[in-house]
Amino acid sequence: MEHVSTAIAPVLDVARIREDFPLLQQAKVFGQPVVYFDNGATTQKPQIVLDTLEQYYKNYNSNVHRGVHQLSQQATEAYEQSRRTVAAYLNARHSHEIIFTKGTTDGINLVASSFGRKFLQAGDVVIISAMEHHSNIVPWQMICEEKGAELKVVPINERGELLMDEYRRMLDERVKIVSVTYVSNTLGSINPVKEIIELAHARNIPVLLDAAQAVQHISIDVQALDPDFLAFSGHKIYGPTGIGVLYGKEEWLNKMPPYQGGGDMIKTVTFAKTIYNELPYKFEAGTPHMAGAIGLEAAIKYLQQVGLDNIRHYEEQLQAYALQSLEQVEGLRFIGQAAHRAGAISFLVDEIHPYDLGELLDKQGIAVRTGHHCTEPLMDLFKIPGTVRASLSFYNTFEEVDKLVAGVKRAAAMLR
Amino acid sequence: MTINEKQDELIADFSLMEEWMDKYEYIIQLGKELPLIDAQYKTDDNLIKGCQSRVWLHTELKDGKLYFTGDSDAVITKGLISLMIAALSGHTPKDIATSDIYFIDAIGLSSHLSPTRSNGLLSMLKQMKMYAVAYMAKLNN
Numbered sequence: 001m002e003h004v005s006t007a008i009a010p011v012l013d014v015a016r017i018r019e020d021f022p023l024l025q026q027a028k029v030f031g032q033p034v035v036y037f038d039n040g041a042t043t044q045k046p047q048i049v050l051d052t053l054e055q056y057y058k059n060y061n062s063n064v065h066r067g068v069h070q071l072s073q074q075a076t077e078a079y080e081q082s083r084r085t086v087a088a089y090l091n092a093r094h095s096h097e098i099i100f101t102k103g104t105t106d107g108i109n110l111v112a113s114s115f116g117r118k119f120l121q122a123g124d125v126v127i128i129s130a131m132e133h134h135s136n137i138v139p140w141q142m143i144c145e146e147k148g149a150e151l152k153v154v155p156i157n158e159r160g161e162l163l164m165d166e167y168r169r170m171l172d173e174r175v176k177i178v179s180v181t182y183v184s185n186t187l188g189s190i191n192p193v194k195e196i197i198e199l200a201h202a203r204n205i206p207v208l209l210d211a212a213q214a215v216q217h218i219s220i221d222v223q224a225l226d227p228d229f230l231a232f233s234g235h236k237i238y239g240p241t242g243i244g245v246l247y248g249k250e251e252w253l254n255k256m257p258p259y260q261g262g263g264d265m266i267k268t269v270t271f272a273k274t275i276y277n278e279l280p281y282k283f284e285a286g287t288p289h290m291a292g293a294i295g296l297e298a299a300i301k302y303l304q305q306v307g308l309d310n311i312r313h314y315e316e317q318l319q320a321y322a323l324q325s326l327e328q329v330e331g332l333r334f335i336g337q338a339a340h341r342a343g344a345i346s347f348l349v350d351e352i353h354p355y356d357l358g359e360l361l362d363k364q365g366i367a368v369r370t371g372h373h374c375t376e377p378l379m380d381l382f383k384i385p386g387t388v389r390a391s392l393s394f395y396n397t398f399e400e401v402d403k404l405v406a407g408v409k410r411a412a413a414m415l416r
Numbered sequence: 417m418t419i420n421e422k423q424d425e426l427i428a429d430f431s432l433m434e435e436w437m438d439k440y441e442y443i444i445q446l447g448k449e450l451p452l453i454d455a456q457y458k459t460d461d462n463l464i465k466g467c468q469s470r471v472w473l474h475t476e477l478k479d480g481k482l483y484f485t486g487d488s489d490a491v492i493t494k495g496l497i498s499l500m501i502a503a504l505s506g507h508t509p510k511d512i513a514t515s516d517i518y519f520i521d522a523i524g525l526s527s528h529l530s531p532t533r534s535n536g537l538l539s540m541l542k543q544m545k546m547y548a549v550a551y552m553a554k555l556n557n
């Protein structure tokens with residue numbers, strides 16, 4: 001009954017891997033098989049994830065943590081098993097350090113709101129970086145405004161790398177939390193998060209990592225890396241939409257008030273207290289996304305089967321080839337040229353509007369993203385309206401990169 | 417030529433091209449021929465909201481007829497402005513305000529353009545009609 005992946009470690013047979021993804025086999029765009037390079041926005045789903053969702057709804061759909069009946073227990077067991085799988089994937093100490101959320105945005109909002117309410121005061125500082133997605137800017141702006149705290153931004157160089165000396169200088173006793181992205185969704189830069197965390201921890205400052213663009217490319221060990229919080233989205237790691245994960249260290253999560261439901265209510269409602277006071281349920285108010293969590297587990301197991309190190313190895317080769325091939329296009333310039341990178345490749349050609357380029361790529365069956373990628377301050381920094389972004393996955397092929405390059409050339413010739 | 421005759425002509429032009437890349441080639445060509453807005457009118461007031469790219473539109477009344485000029489930072493968008501201007505420019509405010517614009521659907525633009533671009537096109541049409549309605553009111557006073 002269960003679909004077994006045809007991918008065999010350690011060799012990455014991309015043709016076989018693509019067979020696991022129905023959309024890659026079926027989807028046609030303007031009569032051509034889709035060349036999908038919008039993986040930074042969302043990834044396609046392997047058959048095993050689709051099968052798992054279907055089996056859940058067909059065979060044991062039931063509300064978790066509530067019923068005495070068999071189905072509810074089965075659903076609860078599957079939901080909690082997913083939590084354990086995620087915990088193992090990140091090498092968390094405890095599975096109750098895994099909070100299921102709606103996605104990365106939800107996870108960051110949870111920390112900003114809950115941590116902020118408890119630990120931020122007027123005059124305090126929150127540090128983010130210049131390359132953050134809006135979802136790691138706005139929640140902090142909101143809580144800073146409420147608390148009279150200040151939001152400080154670590155600058156970057158023209159290659160899209162954080163200025164670590166500036167970061168060091170910014171760390172003082174006013175800083176209460178650092179929240180930065182592991183991998184930039186626009187520039188593809190991999191930030192030196194280990195160093196960022198060590199420097200903050202030397203001053204007892206906790207760090208949140210936005211791992212939305214990292215967790216599908218790089219193997220993460222939260223005990224070795226030691227972030228205090230880490231958030232990611234299921235749909236960007238080949239799982240369902242609407243499910244996400246917030247990892248938080250037990251000691252922090254225990255100190256933080258619930259995000260939804262409200263702390264005041266817990267004091268007066270005895271029954272609520274028993275539910276919310278315990279990790280991880282304290283942060284999972286309401287019926288959770290059971291199917292999503294179970295589907296996410298299937299996606300993670302699939303990745304583990306293919307092997308994240310194999311994925312990383314192949315994606316690095318593909319990325320090097322893509323960078324090298326795109327560089328040959330006349331008038332093309334990369335936005336973001338960090339030494340260490342993963343996922344996204346942003347570029348512009350001459351003065352051509354990224355929107356025009358993206359639209360003509362679409363008509364050739366090539367899916368890329370155009371615009372500011374929810375990083376408007378970053379676009380302002382580069383003084384551009386946006387970029388064309390091709391974001392790679394391990395199911396993309398070298399031939400697809402060739403199609404992208406040919407597509408860009410053709411579109412650019414038309415638009416010049 | 418009436419607005420409808422112009423629309424039918426545009427539909428006929430586009431029907432000659434089978435490939436969407438060819439249609440785009442044509443739209444881009446039209447963009448390059450767009451009657452450009454005078455620099456003094458390229459202001460925030462003349463910016464149309466609802467486009468991923470920026471669009472400016474200016475209207476002038478001459479001998480009872482409305483003439484449009486425009487510009488955009490994106491070439492395909494310029495082509496779309498050019499299409500709208502080809503259909504609507506040089507007609508009375510009343511004809512423009514009461515016109516039934518069917519060529520966008522007939523060409524297949526609304527289903528083939530990206531949704532944001534398609535919304536932008538509708539914003540543009542709405543804006544042109546609003547200008548026409550405003551001039552109608554002005555002329556009646």
